[in-house]
Amino acid sequence: MMLVACPLLSTAAGGEVEVLHFWTSGGEAGAVAKLKATLRNDGHTWKDFVIAGGGGGQAMVLLKSRVLSGNPPTAAQIKGASIPEWARTGTLSSIEGVAAAEKWDRLLPKIVSDTMKHKGVYVAAPLNVHRVNWLWVNASALRKANARFPATWEEFFAVADAMKKAGIAPIAYGGQSWLDLGAFESVALGVGGPDFYRKAFMELDPSALNSPQMEKTLETYRRIKSYIGRNAVGGDWVRGTSMLIKGEAGMQLMGDWAKAEIQAAGMKPGIDVLCGATPGSANAFTFNIDSFAMFQVSGENRAAQNDLARAVMSKDFQETFNLAKGSIPVRMDVKMDKFDECAQRSSQDFSKSAKRGALLPSLAHGMAQPSQTVAAIWDVISQFWNQDRMTAAEAMAKLTQAAKAHAAAPPK
Ligand code: BGC
Helix, strand or coil: CCEEEEECCCCCCCCEEEEEECCCCHHHHHHHHHHHHHHHHCCCEEEEEEECCCCCHHHHHHHHHHHHCCCCCCEEECCCCHHHHHHHCCCECCCHHHHHHCCHHHHCCHHHHHHHEECCEECEEECCEEECCEEEEEHHHHHHCCCCCCCCHHHHHHHHHHHHHCCCEEECCCCCHHHHHHHHHHHHHHHHHHHHHHHHHHCCCHHHHCCHHHHHHHHHHHHHHCCECHHHCCCCHHHHHHHHHHCCEEEEECCCHHHHHHHHCCCCECCCEEEEECCCCCCCEEEECCEEEEECCCCHHHHHHHHHHHHHHCHHHHHHHHHHHCCECCCCCCCCCCCCHHHHHHHHHHHHHHHCCCEEECCCCCCCCCHHHHHHHHHHHHHHHHCCCCCHHHHHHHHHHHHHHHHHCCCC
16 A cells, blocks of 8 residues: 655645545556646646555545544545445535536436435536446457457357467456456356346345356356466556556456556557457446545635536546546537547447446446445455355355345444
């Protein structure tokens, strides 16, 4: 864990925005630089409160200690289901004035605006939509393996075998435990389909958590492990993506923040590194929205906070930021013509999935369940991934137990 806090520039007239985020990889830092520039142009000082680690687990721990000691940042990158948890503590600030003036209700899909509000009032501003169920495949590795982009899990393992034979580590993975749950939810979506995903991860229905589909999900998930090259284990997701970019690994199951790294390395997404839905999930979309929840600040910092909210939702910023971040704009009126084919596909699939009821909140990225429930499920999945002796039946029993405990005692 690394904590960096560095004030960058100060203007007498403006306020200060201190923003907690965990965007530290090359592609992520490039995207957040666009936001810093926008705020500086508005005359404000940007202060980074950066916690490296990816996925944001550590960031939340440090945020809690800052808020408890009465010294909250202006805004923090907090995910969907955690926004109401924070709002209930009474520490968030309303940005309803900006949202009403800028007509956010008309610009955002309802599923997004609902997530940004507490008791009907905006307390968070959304930056983007990341899609989690993406598979990235190095085009030259695929050619070397004489294979085609896999559409099903069986095809995925056949491609992995072919890559292995061609001397390429088939799958880039990483040692961060949040990656386990991300890969797992994509397997579940492909194996069981959107209804199964909804029942298992949104409704925590025991008949889905302990079912033949869950058993198949766990078995498929475990099969991935034997295709991870020794060199591909132990690093973080950025290292995995770097192996993918160099062709040292053939495939990576990762949300489209990986695309920012691909672009930053000078490769073309959709050409040098191919994108496609994770096997079996072409008709669905697991979403992960980056948003800034606003904390209570006063004086000119309050004006700066409103400017921050206005800036992240502005049309220009939504385009510039998302071109760099790998995600797609969350505003529905941003043209997609400057975006690459992966982003265009993401945007179309978002709309199509919304129509067919297959637009699903990501469990791993804190969109589907409160943080404590996610942590309990995550724990079981990490145990299953790391302990080869644990059977699918044992894992399902633990999952059901964890879900029951959290359904019985919802977080306060
Ligand atoms: C965030 C992305 C971030 C990724 C890796 C995800 O949870 O939504 O913005 O790039 O984690 O850190």
